[in-house]
Amino acid sequence: MIFEPDTPCVNAVCPAHNREPRRDGAKPSLLIMHYTGMASAAKAIDWLARPESGVSCHYVIDEHGEITQLVPEEFRAWHAGASYWRGETDINSHSIGIEIHNPGHQHGYPDFPPKQMSSVIALSQDIVRRHHIAPDNILAHSDVAPGRKMDPGEKFNWHLLAKEGLGRWVRPFPVHADDAGLGLGSEGESILNAQKNLLAYGYGIETSGRLDAATEKVLKAFQLHFRPRRVDGRLDRSTEITLERLLEASGKRAAA
């Protein structure tokens, strides 16, 4: 397989300029899911391969499920940007990035077609097996960049991935219409506990006991992934208990 930048796209390989060696000999331990947020997969591939874009990813999966590789896995691709997970800020050096074509929230946000999801699952299973990526390390771009990014969004079917052995999923506690939860500016023990749990799972958050703007963003990121029915950044009972269940399932207990 030819992977020099400037090599024309052939057989679902489209070499991107935007790549470099992984820093400090890092190995991929995270798998990050994105959506392209562009009009078509072809446009996204073209953009991600151009030097002037300053962005790239390892794979693009179009709406029919066709997979195109842009960057070999041993290289650092430029997909995560300013991000954080469990103490690590150089997410690009530690991850493999998959761009799933979907025009995104700004452009109608269609469902992810079943054929596309099948390819996401098959490719991810292969990556996870080869790099021994842990379930808790299969993440959304929104998980590592809360507020700044919301892809792949609440329509991405993490439950389906989990049924195929990919990622961590717990049954969300039901959402009740009459439980609006706590919002921006609220303070107290339940907020402090939720912050501790979010931090223990891996999110970048301060444990202040106050639901400030940064906490609201992280709550939204958590909901986009684990409680997609209502994404409002508020701490309701459903969010609180779903988060507890996730911690329980992962074996990560927050420090009391």
Ligand SMILES: [Zn+2]
């Ligand atoms: Zn993204």
